[in-house]
Amino acid sequence: MSLSAKPLALHLGLIAVLFAAQFMLPSYHATNVSRIMVLSVFAMGYNIAFGYTGLLSLGHALFFAAGMYGMGLPIWTLGWAPVPALIAGLVAGGALAGLVGLLALRTAGVSFMIVTLMFAQAGYLTLLYLNTHTGGDEGFVVDSAARMIAGFDLSTDTPRYMAALILFAIAMLICLWLVRSPFGRVMVAMRENEERSRMLGYNPFRVKLTALVISGLYAGMAGAAYGMLFGYVGATFATIQYSILPMLYVLLGGAGTVIGPFLGALLMFYLIDIASGYTTAYLFVVGAALVVLVLFAPKGILGTIRERGLKWLP
Protein backbone atom coordinates (compact mmCIF):
# COMPACT_ATOMS: atom_id res chain seq x y z
CA MET A 1 0.00 0.00 0.00
CA SER A 2 1.77 3.09 -1.23
CA LEU A 3 -0.91 5.24 0.35
CA SER A 4 0.37 4.60 3.85
CA ALA A 5 3.06 7.24 3.32
CA LYS A 6 0.45 10.00 3.31
CA PRO A 7 -1.10 9.31 6.72
CA LEU A 8 2.32 8.84 8.24
CA ALA A 9 3.50 12.16 6.82
CA LEU A 10 0.38 13.87 8.15
CA HIS A 11 0.80 12.56 11.67
CA LEU A 12 4.54 13.19 11.82
CA GLY A 13 3.79 16.66 10.47
CA LEU A 14 1.41 17.34 13.35
CA ILE A 15 4.07 16.26 15.82
CA ALA A 16 6.58 18.58 14.15
CA VAL A 17 4.14 21.50 14.30
CA LEU A 18 3.50 20.88 17.98
CA PHE A 19 7.25 20.71 18.60
CA ALA A 20 7.77 24.04 16.86
CA ALA A 21 4.77 25.61 18.59
CA GLN A 22 6.42 25.65 22.00
CA PHE A 23 8.96 28.19 20.76
CA MET A 24 6.29 30.52 19.45
CA LEU A 25 3.50 30.24 21.98
CA PRO A 26 3.41 32.48 25.04
CA SER A 27 3.76 30.58 28.30
CA TYR A 28 0.02 30.62 29.06
CA HIS A 29 -0.85 28.99 25.78
CA ALA A 30 2.09 26.59 25.93
CA THR A 31 0.72 25.28 29.23
CA ASN A 32 -2.72 25.00 27.68
CA VAL A 33 -1.38 22.98 24.78
CA SER A 34 0.49 20.70 27.22
CA ARG A 35 -2.82 20.03 28.93
CA ILE A 36 -4.56 19.51 25.60
CA MET A 37 -1.95 16.99 24.48
CA VAL A 38 -2.37 14.92 27.64
CA LEU A 39 -6.16 15.14 27.44
CA SER A 40 -5.90 14.08 23.78
CA VAL A 41 -4.21 10.88 24.87
CA PHE A 42 -7.19 10.27 27.14
CA ALA A 43 -9.53 11.00 24.23
CA MET A 44 -7.52 8.75 21.87
CA GLY A 45 -8.12 5.95 24.33
CA TYR A 46 -11.80 6.79 24.45
CA ASN A 47 -11.82 6.80 20.66
CA ILE A 48 -10.36 3.28 20.49
CA ALA A 49 -13.32 2.01 22.50
CA PHE A 50 -16.05 4.28 21.16
CA GLY A 51 -14.93 5.50 17.76
CA TYR A 52 -13.41 2.29 16.45
CA THR A 53 -15.06 -0.52 18.41
CA GLY A 54 -18.43 1.12 19.00
CA LEU A 55 -18.39 0.84 22.80
CA LEU A 56 -20.20 3.87 24.15
CA SER A 57 -18.80 4.09 27.66
CA LEU A 58 -19.87 6.67 30.21
CA GLY A 59 -17.28 5.54 32.72
CA HIS A 60 -13.88 6.48 31.36
CA ALA A 61 -13.25 8.95 34.18
CA LEU A 62 -12.74 5.84 36.29
CA PHE A 63 -9.79 4.73 34.17
CA PHE A 64 -8.36 8.25 33.99
CA ALA A 65 -8.60 8.54 37.77
CA ALA A 66 -7.19 5.03 38.19
CA GLY A 67 -4.12 6.18 36.31
CA MET A 68 -3.87 9.38 38.27
CA TYR A 69 -4.21 7.73 41.69
CA GLY A 70 -2.22 4.71 40.53
CA MET A 71 0.63 7.15 39.92
CA GLY A 72 -0.03 9.56 42.80
CA LEU A 73 -0.72 7.24 45.73
CA PRO A 74 2.55 5.26 45.50
CA ILE A 75 4.44 8.56 45.47
CA TRP A 76 2.38 10.07 48.27
CA THR A 77 2.31 7.11 50.61
CA LEU A 78 5.29 4.98 49.59
CA GLY A 79 7.67 7.56 48.20
CA TRP A 80 7.99 5.86 44.80
CA ALA A 81 10.16 7.32 42.05
CA PRO A 82 8.31 9.00 39.16
CA VAL A 83 8.91 6.44 36.40
CA PRO A 84 7.64 3.37 38.31
CA ALA A 85 4.74 5.52 39.54
CA LEU A 86 3.80 6.44 35.97
CA ILE A 87 3.94 2.78 34.99
CA ALA A 88 1.74 1.93 37.95
CA GLY A 89 -0.78 4.47 36.66
CA LEU A 90 -0.72 2.96 33.19
CA VAL A 91 -1.26 -0.54 34.56
CA ALA A 92 -4.01 0.62 36.95
CA GLY A 93 -5.98 2.12 34.05
CA GLY A 94 -5.70 -1.03 31.94
CA ALA A 95 -6.42 -3.41 34.80
CA LEU A 96 -9.50 -1.54 35.94
CA ALA A 97 -10.79 -1.36 32.37
CA GLY A 98 -10.31 -5.12 32.10
CA LEU A 99 -12.20 -5.69 35.33
CA VAL A 100 -15.06 -3.41 34.39
CA GLY A 101 -15.12 -4.93 30.90
CA LEU A 102 -15.44 -8.47 32.22
CA LEU A 103 -18.74 -7.46 33.80
CA ALA A 104 -20.01 -4.57 31.68
CA LEU A 105 -19.38 -6.26 28.32
CA ARG A 106 -22.06 -8.79 29.16
CA THR A 107 -24.37 -5.93 28.23
CA ALA A 108 -24.51 -3.74 25.14
CA GLY A 109 -25.90 -0.41 24.02
CA VAL A 110 -27.77 1.60 26.61
CA SER A 111 -27.19 -0.99 29.35
CA PHE A 112 -23.47 -0.79 28.70
CA MET A 113 -23.60 2.99 29.11
CA ILE A 114 -25.46 2.68 32.38
CA VAL A 115 -23.26 -0.07 33.80
CA THR A 116 -20.04 1.80 32.99
CA LEU A 117 -21.54 4.97 34.45
CA MET A 118 -22.37 3.15 37.68
CA PHE A 119 -18.90 1.67 37.94
CA ALA A 120 -17.38 5.12 37.53
CA GLN A 121 -19.74 6.55 40.10
CA ALA A 122 -18.84 3.76 42.50
CA GLY A 123 -15.17 4.52 41.93
CA TYR A 124 -15.69 8.20 42.65
CA LEU A 125 -17.59 7.48 45.87
CA THR A 126 -14.88 5.02 46.92
CA LEU A 127 -12.28 7.76 46.57
CA LEU A 128 -14.34 9.99 48.85
CA TYR A 129 -15.15 7.22 51.30
CA LEU A 130 -11.50 6.23 51.74
CA ASN A 131 -10.52 9.84 52.32
CA THR A 132 -7.83 9.03 54.87
CA HIS A 133 -5.96 7.14 52.17
CA THR A 134 -6.91 9.15 49.10
CA GLY A 135 -7.15 12.70 50.38
CA GLY A 136 -10.91 12.67 49.76
CA ASP A 137 -12.33 15.48 47.68
CA GLU A 138 -9.42 17.76 48.48
CA GLY A 139 -7.00 15.39 46.85
CA PHE A 140 -3.28 15.94 47.30
CA VAL A 141 -0.33 17.64 45.69
CA VAL A 142 2.30 15.49 44.01
CA ASP A 143 5.61 15.98 45.79
CA SER A 144 7.83 18.16 43.61
CA ALA A 145 10.81 15.88 44.21
CA ALA A 146 8.83 13.15 42.49
CA ARG A 147 8.29 15.31 39.42
CA MET A 148 11.92 15.15 38.31
CA ILE A 149 12.77 12.70 35.52
CA ALA A 150 16.38 12.37 34.31
CA GLY A 151 17.19 15.78 35.72
CA PHE A 152 14.23 17.52 34.05
CA ASP A 153 11.84 19.32 36.33
CA LEU A 154 8.39 18.50 34.95
CA SER A 155 6.85 21.37 36.89
CA THR A 156 8.60 23.86 34.61
CA ASP A 157 7.32 24.91 31.20
CA THR A 158 9.68 23.43 28.63
CA PRO A 159 10.24 19.97 30.16
CA ARG A 160 6.53 19.71 30.83
CA TYR A 161 5.66 20.60 27.26
CA MET A 162 8.24 18.18 25.91
CA ALA A 163 7.07 15.37 28.20
CA ALA A 164 3.48 15.93 27.10
CA LEU A 165 4.54 16.01 23.45
CA ILE A 166 6.57 12.81 23.71
CA LEU A 167 3.65 11.02 25.35
CA PHE A 168 1.25 12.41 22.79
CA ALA A 169 3.48 11.41 19.88
CA ILE A 170 3.97 7.86 21.12
CA ALA A 171 0.27 7.44 21.87
CA MET A 172 -0.75 8.76 18.48
CA LEU A 173 1.70 6.64 16.50
CA ILE A 174 0.67 3.51 18.40
CA CYS A 175 -2.96 4.37 17.71
CA LEU A 176 -2.19 4.89 14.02
CA TRP A 177 -0.44 1.55 13.86
CA LEU A 178 -3.24 -0.18 15.81
CA VAL A 179 -6.11 1.01 13.67
CA ARG A 180 -4.30 0.03 10.48
CA SER A 181 -3.37 -3.39 11.85
CA PRO A 182 -5.48 -6.52 11.31
CA PHE A 183 -6.83 -6.15 14.85
CA GLY A 184 -7.86 -2.57 14.07
CA ARG A 185 -9.91 -3.91 11.18
CA VAL A 186 -11.61 -6.38 13.53
CA MET A 187 -12.45 -3.61 16.02
CA VAL A 188 -14.21 -1.69 13.26
CA ALA A 189 -15.92 -4.88 12.10
CA MET A 190 -17.30 -5.36 15.60
CA ARG A 191 -18.66 -1.82 15.54
CA GLU A 192 -20.19 -2.19 12.09
CA ASN A 193 -21.79 -5.63 12.31
CA GLU A 194 -21.24 -7.77 15.38
CA GLU A 195 -23.29 -10.72 14.14
CA ARG A 196 -21.33 -10.89 10.90
CA SER A 197 -18.04 -10.68 12.76
CA ARG A 198 -19.07 -13.53 15.00
CA MET A 199 -19.81 -15.61 11.91
CA LEU A 200 -16.36 -14.81 10.57
CA GLY A 201 -14.85 -16.47 13.62
CA TYR A 202 -14.26 -13.50 15.91
CA ASN A 203 -15.23 -13.75 19.55
CA PRO A 204 -17.08 -10.47 20.18
CA PHE A 205 -16.45 -10.54 23.92
CA ARG A 206 -12.73 -11.03 23.52
CA VAL A 207 -12.34 -8.37 20.84
CA LYS A 208 -14.28 -5.81 22.84
CA LEU A 209 -12.49 -6.64 26.07
CA THR A 210 -9.12 -6.22 24.36
CA ALA A 211 -10.18 -2.88 22.89
CA LEU A 212 -11.45 -1.73 26.28
CA VAL A 213 -8.21 -2.68 28.00
CA ILE A 214 -6.17 -0.79 25.39
CA SER A 215 -8.52 2.11 25.88
CA GLY A 216 -8.03 1.88 29.64
CA LEU A 217 -4.25 1.84 29.23
CA TYR A 218 -4.48 5.10 27.29
CA ALA A 219 -6.80 6.65 29.87
CA GLY A 220 -4.63 5.44 32.73
CA MET A 221 -1.46 6.77 31.13
CA ALA A 222 -3.12 10.11 30.48
CA GLY A 223 -4.38 10.33 34.07
CA ALA A 224 -0.95 9.48 35.45
CA ALA A 225 0.76 12.03 33.21
CA TYR A 226 -1.81 14.70 34.02
CA GLY A 227 -1.21 14.28 37.74
CA MET A 228 2.54 14.23 37.30
CA LEU A 229 2.79 17.21 34.94
CA PHE A 230 0.33 19.47 36.71
CA GLY A 231 1.16 18.31 40.20
CA TYR A 232 -2.26 17.53 41.60
CA VAL A 233 -4.34 14.41 42.17
CA GLY A 234 -8.01 14.90 43.04
CA ALA A 235 -11.39 13.21 43.06
CA THR A 236 -12.90 15.74 40.63
CA PHE A 237 -11.07 13.84 37.90
CA ALA A 238 -13.22 10.82 38.73
CA THR A 239 -16.51 12.65 38.25
CA ILE A 240 -18.91 12.12 35.38
CA GLN A 241 -17.63 15.32 33.79
CA TYR A 242 -14.38 13.56 32.98
CA SER A 243 -16.26 10.73 31.34
CA ILE A 244 -18.18 13.16 29.16
CA LEU A 245 -15.20 15.30 28.14
CA PRO A 246 -13.32 12.71 26.07
CA MET A 247 -16.59 11.79 24.39
CA LEU A 248 -17.13 15.42 23.41
CA TYR A 249 -13.58 15.74 22.12
CA VAL A 250 -14.00 12.62 20.03
CA LEU A 251 -17.41 13.61 18.68
CA LEU A 252 -16.19 17.08 17.80
CA GLY A 253 -12.94 16.03 16.16
CA GLY A 254 -14.35 12.95 14.48
CA ALA A 255 -14.97 9.52 15.97
CA GLY A 256 -12.88 6.83 14.36
CA THR A 257 -10.14 9.17 13.17
CA VAL A 258 -6.65 9.20 14.67
CA ILE A 259 -6.22 12.99 14.87
CA GLY A 260 -9.86 13.70 15.71
CA PRO A 261 -9.40 13.43 19.49
CA PHE A 262 -6.61 16.01 19.44
CA LEU A 263 -8.50 18.38 17.19
CA GLY A 264 -11.61 18.03 19.33
CA ALA A 265 -9.69 18.56 22.54
CA LEU A 266 -7.95 21.64 21.13
CA LEU A 267 -11.16 23.26 19.91
CA MET A 268 -13.26 22.35 22.95
CA PHE A 269 -10.56 23.51 25.35
CA TYR A 270 -10.33 26.91 23.71
CA LEU A 271 -14.06 27.16 23.25
CA ILE A 272 -14.50 26.74 26.99
CA ASP A 273 -11.53 29.00 27.70
CA ILE A 274 -12.84 31.84 25.53
CA ALA A 275 -16.50 31.41 26.47
CA SER A 276 -15.74 31.45 30.17
CA GLY A 277 -14.02 34.82 29.64
CA TYR A 278 -17.35 36.31 28.58
CA THR A 279 -19.92 34.45 30.60
CA THR A 280 -20.19 32.18 33.59
CA ALA A 281 -22.67 30.14 31.57
CA TYR A 282 -19.89 28.81 29.38
CA LEU A 283 -21.33 25.30 29.52
CA PHE A 284 -24.28 26.73 27.63
CA VAL A 285 -21.91 27.68 24.82
CA VAL A 286 -20.46 24.18 24.84
CA GLY A 287 -23.96 22.72 24.67
CA ALA A 288 -24.89 24.97 21.77
CA ALA A 289 -21.72 23.96 19.91
CA LEU A 290 -22.64 20.33 20.39
CA VAL A 291 -26.15 20.78 19.09
CA VAL A 292 -24.77 22.46 15.98
CA LEU A 293 -22.28 19.63 15.60
CA VAL A 294 -24.83 16.86 15.90
CA LEU A 295 -27.15 18.58 13.46
CA PHE A 296 -24.68 19.60 10.79
CA ALA A 297 -21.63 17.37 11.15
CA PRO A 298 -22.60 14.23 13.06
CA LYS A 299 -19.35 12.59 12.03
CA GLY A 300 -17.27 15.36 13.56
CA ILE A 301 -14.87 17.60 11.74
CA LEU A 302 -12.43 15.02 10.43
CA GLY A 303 -15.13 12.43 9.86
CA THR A 304 -16.87 14.91 7.57
CA ILE A 305 -13.64 15.80 5.79
CA ARG A 306 -12.90 12.13 5.26
CA GLU A 307 -16.34 11.59 3.79
CA ARG A 308 -16.01 14.57 1.47
CA GLY A 309 -12.83 13.42 -0.19
CA LEU A 310 -9.89 12.71 2.08
CA LYS A 311 -10.63 8.99 1.94
CA TRP A 312 -7.18 7.91 3.05
CA LEU A 313 -7.47 9.65 6.42
CA PRO A 314 -7.01 6.94 9.06
Add this chain to the structure above:
Amino acid sequence: MAALMEAKGLTRHFGGLRAVDGVDFRLQQGEIHALIGPNGAGKTTFVSLLSGRIPVQSGTITLADEDITRLPAHARVKKGIAYTFQITSVYPRLTVFDNVALAAQSAGALGLEAQVAAALAQVNLAGFGGELAGNLSYGHQRLLEVAMGLALKPRILILDEPTQGLAAGEIEGFKTLVRSLVPATTVLLIEHNMDVVMDLATQITVLNFGKVLATGAPDAIRSNPEVQNAYLGGGDDAEG
Protein backbone atom coordinates in the same frame (compact mmCIF):
# COMPACT_ATOMS: atom_id res chain seq x y z
CA MET B 1 -18.76 -44.11 5.78
CA ALA B 2 -18.51 -41.80 8.76
CA ALA B 3 -20.18 -38.47 8.15
CA LEU B 4 -18.17 -35.23 8.21
CA MET B 5 -21.01 -33.58 10.06
CA GLU B 6 -23.96 -35.24 11.68
CA ALA B 7 -27.04 -33.92 13.46
CA LYS B 8 -29.26 -36.09 15.63
CA GLY B 9 -32.71 -35.10 16.82
CA LEU B 10 -31.98 -31.43 16.27
CA THR B 11 -34.78 -29.26 17.61
CA ARG B 12 -35.57 -25.58 17.81
CA HIS B 13 -39.02 -24.17 18.53
CA PHE B 14 -40.03 -20.53 18.56
CA GLY B 15 -42.85 -20.45 21.07
CA GLY B 16 -45.38 -22.90 19.66
CA LEU B 17 -43.81 -22.86 16.21
CA ARG B 18 -41.76 -26.00 15.50
CA ALA B 19 -39.22 -24.42 13.16
CA VAL B 20 -36.87 -27.40 13.41
CA ASP B 21 -38.35 -30.51 14.93
CA GLY B 22 -36.14 -33.52 15.54
CA VAL B 23 -34.01 -33.46 12.41
CA ASP B 24 -31.48 -36.23 11.70
CA PHE B 25 -28.97 -35.26 9.08
CA ARG B 26 -25.65 -36.48 7.67
CA LEU B 27 -23.23 -34.53 5.55
CA GLN B 28 -20.56 -36.57 3.76
CA GLN B 29 -17.12 -35.25 2.98
CA GLY B 30 -16.91 -33.74 -0.49
CA GLU B 31 -20.58 -33.76 -1.46
CA ILE B 32 -22.80 -30.95 -2.63
CA HIS B 33 -25.80 -31.44 -0.42
CA ALA B 34 -28.85 -29.39 -1.26
CA LEU B 35 -31.39 -28.51 1.41
CA ILE B 36 -34.75 -27.67 -0.08
CA GLY B 37 -38.27 -27.12 1.14
CA PRO B 38 -41.09 -24.57 0.97
CA ASN B 39 -40.79 -21.09 2.48
CA GLY B 40 -40.81 -21.32 6.24
CA ALA B 41 -39.86 -25.01 6.22
CA GLY B 42 -37.05 -24.32 8.70
CA LYS B 43 -34.03 -24.47 6.37
CA THR B 44 -32.36 -21.28 7.60
CA THR B 45 -33.12 -22.15 11.19
CA PHE B 46 -31.65 -25.63 10.71
CA VAL B 47 -28.34 -24.42 9.26
CA SER B 48 -28.24 -21.69 11.91
CA LEU B 49 -28.22 -24.48 14.48
CA LEU B 50 -25.39 -26.19 12.59
CA SER B 51 -23.35 -22.99 12.43
CA GLY B 52 -24.12 -22.01 16.02
CA ARG B 53 -25.84 -18.77 15.14
CA ILE B 54 -28.88 -19.96 17.07
CA PRO B 55 -28.53 -22.16 20.17
CA VAL B 56 -29.85 -25.72 20.01
CA GLN B 57 -32.79 -26.67 22.25
CA SER B 58 -32.19 -30.39 22.02
CA GLY B 59 -30.29 -32.86 19.91
CA THR B 60 -26.61 -33.09 19.07
CA ILE B 61 -24.26 -31.99 16.34
CA THR B 62 -20.93 -33.65 15.64
CA LEU B 63 -18.16 -32.52 13.33
CA ALA B 64 -15.76 -35.33 12.40
CA ASP B 65 -16.97 -37.22 15.49
CA GLU B 66 -16.39 -34.29 17.82
CA ASP B 67 -19.45 -33.01 19.68
CA ILE B 68 -19.84 -29.32 18.82
CA THR B 69 -23.42 -28.87 20.02
CA ARG B 70 -22.46 -26.35 22.72
CA LEU B 71 -19.58 -24.70 20.89
CA PRO B 72 -20.12 -20.94 20.28
CA ALA B 73 -20.50 -19.84 16.67
CA HIS B 74 -17.11 -18.15 16.37
CA ALA B 75 -15.38 -21.31 17.55
CA ARG B 76 -17.26 -23.38 14.99
CA VAL B 77 -16.10 -21.03 12.26
CA LYS B 78 -12.54 -21.65 13.42
CA LYS B 79 -13.22 -25.36 13.09
CA GLY B 80 -14.11 -24.84 9.46
CA ILE B 81 -17.87 -24.26 9.30
CA ALA B 82 -18.65 -21.15 7.27
CA TYR B 83 -22.12 -19.70 6.83
CA THR B 84 -23.15 -17.18 4.20
CA PHE B 85 -26.27 -15.29 5.13
CA GLN B 86 -29.58 -15.53 3.33
CA ILE B 87 -30.21 -11.90 4.16
CA THR B 88 -27.06 -10.26 2.87
CA SER B 89 -24.90 -9.35 5.81
CA VAL B 90 -21.77 -7.60 4.64
CA TYR B 91 -20.13 -4.50 6.13
CA PRO B 92 -21.72 -1.84 3.92
CA ARG B 93 -19.49 1.00 5.15
CA LEU B 94 -16.24 -0.89 4.64
CA THR B 95 -14.54 -1.54 1.34
CA VAL B 96 -14.99 -4.80 -0.51
CA PHE B 97 -11.33 -5.48 0.21
CA ASP B 98 -11.81 -5.05 3.97
CA ASN B 99 -14.91 -7.26 3.92
CA VAL B 100 -13.00 -10.15 2.41
CA ALA B 101 -9.82 -9.40 4.36
CA LEU B 102 -11.76 -9.84 7.60
CA ALA B 103 -12.65 -13.34 6.50
CA ALA B 104 -9.17 -14.14 5.20
CA GLN B 105 -7.33 -12.93 8.28
CA SER B 106 -9.70 -14.89 10.49
CA ALA B 107 -8.53 -18.02 8.67
CA GLY B 108 -5.00 -16.98 9.56
CA ALA B 109 -4.07 -16.24 5.98
CA LEU B 110 -0.53 -15.26 5.13
CA GLY B 111 -0.32 -12.84 2.26
CA LEU B 112 -3.64 -11.16 2.90
CA GLU B 113 -3.72 -9.16 -0.32
CA ALA B 114 -3.25 -12.23 -2.48
CA GLN B 115 -5.87 -14.21 -0.56
CA VAL B 116 -8.40 -11.43 -0.93
CA ALA B 117 -7.66 -11.01 -4.62
CA ALA B 118 -8.07 -14.75 -5.15
CA ALA B 119 -11.43 -14.91 -3.34
CA LEU B 120 -12.74 -11.90 -5.28
CA ALA B 121 -11.57 -13.37 -8.56
CA GLN B 122 -13.38 -16.62 -7.77
CA VAL B 123 -16.72 -14.80 -7.67
CA ASN B 124 -15.86 -12.49 -10.58
CA LEU B 125 -15.53 -9.41 -8.41
CA ALA B 126 -11.88 -8.74 -9.20
CA GLY B 127 -11.35 -5.01 -9.47
CA PHE B 128 -14.10 -4.15 -6.98
CA GLY B 129 -11.79 -4.16 -3.95
CA GLY B 130 -11.76 -0.39 -3.49
CA GLU B 131 -15.52 0.07 -3.62
CA LEU B 132 -17.66 0.44 -0.52
CA ALA B 133 -19.60 -2.79 -0.11
CA GLY B 134 -22.80 -0.82 0.41
CA ASN B 135 -22.45 0.71 -3.06
CA LEU B 136 -22.46 -2.68 -4.81
CA SER B 137 -25.58 -3.91 -6.57
CA TYR B 138 -27.64 -6.48 -4.71
CA GLY B 139 -26.34 -9.31 -6.87
CA HIS B 140 -22.76 -8.25 -6.31
CA GLN B 141 -23.34 -8.09 -2.56
CA ARG B 142 -24.55 -11.70 -2.75
CA LEU B 143 -21.33 -12.63 -4.51
CA LEU B 144 -19.29 -10.69 -1.95
CA GLU B 145 -21.04 -12.70 0.74
CA VAL B 146 -19.91 -15.89 -1.03
CA ALA B 147 -16.36 -14.53 -1.41
CA MET B 148 -16.23 -13.96 2.36
CA GLY B 149 -17.27 -17.56 2.87
CA LEU B 150 -14.56 -18.77 0.50
CA ALA B 151 -11.88 -16.61 2.11
CA LEU B 152 -12.55 -18.42 5.39
CA LYS B 153 -11.16 -21.53 3.67
CA PRO B 154 -13.85 -23.68 5.30
CA ARG B 155 -14.21 -27.44 5.42
CA ILE B 156 -17.96 -26.99 5.17
CA LEU B 157 -19.44 -24.07 3.28
CA ILE B 158 -23.09 -23.42 4.03
CA LEU B 159 -24.72 -21.27 1.34
CA ASP B 160 -28.16 -19.90 2.17
CA GLU B 161 -29.91 -19.07 -1.12
CA PRO B 162 -26.79 -17.74 -2.80
CA THR B 163 -28.31 -17.34 -6.27
CA GLN B 164 -31.16 -15.12 -5.12
CA GLY B 165 -30.81 -11.86 -7.02
CA LEU B 166 -28.17 -13.09 -9.44
CA ALA B 167 -28.52 -12.59 -13.19
CA ALA B 168 -28.74 -15.69 -15.39
CA GLY B 169 -25.13 -15.35 -16.51
CA GLU B 170 -23.96 -14.98 -12.94
CA ILE B 171 -25.80 -18.15 -11.96
CA GLU B 172 -23.84 -20.13 -14.55
CA GLY B 173 -20.59 -18.73 -13.15
CA PHE B 174 -21.75 -19.58 -9.66
CA LYS B 175 -22.46 -23.20 -10.58
CA THR B 176 -18.99 -23.56 -12.06
CA LEU B 177 -17.54 -22.08 -8.89
CA VAL B 178 -19.38 -24.47 -6.57
CA ARG B 179 -18.34 -27.47 -8.64
CA SER B 180 -14.73 -26.36 -8.43
CA LEU B 181 -14.87 -26.31 -4.62
CA VAL B 182 -15.66 -29.99 -4.11
CA PRO B 183 -14.38 -32.38 -2.97
CA ALA B 184 -11.85 -30.32 -0.98
CA THR B 185 -14.73 -28.34 0.50
CA THR B 186 -18.07 -29.83 1.40
CA VAL B 187 -21.02 -27.69 0.34
CA LEU B 188 -24.39 -27.46 2.03
CA LEU B 189 -26.63 -25.48 -0.29
CA ILE B 190 -30.04 -24.05 0.47
CA GLU B 191 -31.62 -23.20 -2.84
CA HIS B 192 -35.05 -22.45 -4.27
CA ASN B 193 -33.92 -22.54 -7.89
CA MET B 194 -34.58 -26.16 -8.88
CA ASP B 195 -32.39 -26.01 -11.97
CA VAL B 196 -29.43 -25.10 -9.80
CA VAL B 197 -30.28 -27.83 -7.31
CA MET B 198 -30.69 -30.56 -9.91
CA ASP B 199 -27.53 -29.47 -11.71
CA LEU B 200 -25.30 -29.31 -8.68
CA ALA B 201 -26.52 -31.54 -5.91
CA THR B 202 -25.18 -35.01 -5.32
CA GLN B 203 -27.50 -35.40 -2.35
CA ILE B 204 -30.75 -33.67 -1.44
CA THR B 205 -32.62 -33.33 1.83
CA VAL B 206 -36.17 -32.00 1.83
CA LEU B 207 -37.49 -30.20 4.89
CA ASN B 208 -41.13 -29.51 5.54
CA PHE B 209 -42.65 -28.06 8.71
CA GLY B 210 -39.34 -28.52 10.50
CA LYS B 211 -39.09 -32.23 9.70
CA VAL B 212 -37.13 -34.21 7.14
CA LEU B 213 -39.53 -35.28 4.43
CA ALA B 214 -37.01 -37.20 2.36
CA THR B 215 -33.33 -37.48 1.76
CA GLY B 216 -31.45 -39.13 -1.09
CA ALA B 217 -29.99 -38.77 -4.55
CA PRO B 218 -31.57 -36.17 -6.91
CA ASP B 219 -33.36 -38.74 -9.02
CA ALA B 220 -34.93 -40.45 -6.06
CA ILE B 221 -36.05 -37.12 -4.65
CA ARG B 222 -37.51 -36.01 -7.95
CA SER B 223 -39.63 -39.13 -8.22
CA ASN B 224 -40.67 -39.22 -4.57
CA PRO B 225 -44.47 -38.67 -4.51
CA GLU B 226 -44.48 -37.12 -1.04
CA VAL B 227 -41.92 -34.55 -2.11
CA GLN B 228 -43.84 -33.79 -5.24
CA ASN B 229 -46.92 -33.26 -3.16
CA ALA B 230 -45.38 -31.04 -0.58
CA TYR B 231 -43.00 -29.11 -2.66
CA LEU B 232 -42.01 -29.74 -6.23
CA GLY B 233 -45.42 -30.16 -7.73
CA GLY B 234 -47.30 -28.49 -4.93
CA GLY B 235 -47.66 -25.20 -6.78
CA ASP B 236 -44.89 -23.64 -4.71
CA ASP B 237 -42.81 -21.37 -6.84
CA ALA B 238 -39.19 -21.97 -7.67
CA GLU B 239 -38.17 -18.38 -7.52
CA GLY B 240 -34.90 -16.89 -8.74
